Amino acid sequence: MQRISANMLKIYIIFLLLILIRLCSFNIFNWINNSPQEIIPSNRTLGFDHIYVLHLDYRKDRREIMDKLLSYFNLDVEYFEAVSKYDKILNKFTNANSKLTVGQRACYVSHYLIFQSIIEEGFNNTLILEDDVDFEVNITEIMADIYQNLPEHWDTLHIGHCYEMIGQPVGSSSFPNKLYQSVNPQCTHAYAVSNSGAHKLLKLIDPIKPIGPVDYEISLIINSKKIISYSIHPQPIIQWKENFPSEVSFPTTFQFSLTNSTMNLLGLIDKNQYPGQ
Incomplete structure (x- = not known):
């Protein structure tokens, strides 16, 4: 009987140890899943579900530079074929009698199609980049910090x-680049849209009857408080067009600069010619 009792005691102890190991493993797993490291945005997508880069196939000059920038940051992106001003699809989505230039019409439809794609693919949020941008060297850290302050609901x-x-x-934030409520943001070279934002924008804009260029219409919608919008100041992603003419707008002298340009770091531009320097 003593031998049986001793064996039962061993079995009981082993059983308790197995339960304890199981509980510890469960708690450790939960701790890992809920630890701060897990809620820090993915570096490969700057914290978003997906990144689209709007790009015209024949602009090899821009693609070459974008590839180098994206490789430097090790980002996963999808090049989204932009609508060209020569594309016949414009006749389907826009009115030729519109006050917009053909380039502005093409830009409008390109962003409109991206909003549709966000919904079709089921992305919770998506970063939209145009193919002529430059980044702050520490853009990954900036976006991780922004995410700590970004409210749960945004468009x-x-x-x-x-x-x-x-x-x-x-x-x-301890970073110079801080989050603010949007006032009147224009330009579409670097902005993110949530799934709810894509639904709202598709209902509120219309390429057949545009009020103005797509960025102008989005700014009007933001001013009307029909969508929830935030902006980062100073902006950590700017548009670079000094040596690469725009397909949409006329040349402008209204330029911005970065504190630490990645294009400058990689030798893609002459720092002496950098805007604001």
Whole structure:
């Protein structure tokens, strides 16, 4: 009987140890899943579900530079074929009698099709980049910090913008690049759209009856408070067009600069010719 009792005791102890190991493993697994490291945005997509880069196939000059920038940051992106001003699809989506230039019409439809793709693919949020941008060297760290302050519900996040005024601050940050409520962001070279934002924008804009260029219409929607929008100041992604003419707008002298340009770091531009320097 003593031998049987001893064996039962061993079995009981082993059983308790197995339960304890199981509980510890479960708690460790939960801790890992809920630890700060896990909620920090993925470096390969700057924290977003997906990254689209709007690109015209025949602009090999821009593709070459974008590939080098994306490789430097080790980013996963999908090149989204932009609508060309020569594309016959414009006749389907736009009105030839529109006050917009043919380039602006093509840009409008390109972004409209991306909003549709966000919904079709089921992305929770997507970063949209045009193929003529430059990044702050520490863009990954900046976006990780922004995500700590970004409210749960948002429709658009303007990482790059033009003519934007500084709105009410949101959260706090140790970085110079801080989050604010959007006021009047224009330009579409670097902005993110949530799934809810894509649904709203598709209902609120119409390439057949445009009020103005797509960035102007989005800024009007933001001003009307029909979508929830935030902007980053100073912007960590800017548009670079000095040596690469735009397919959409006329040349402008309204330029922006970065604190630490990645294009400059990689030798893709002459730092003496950099805007603002």
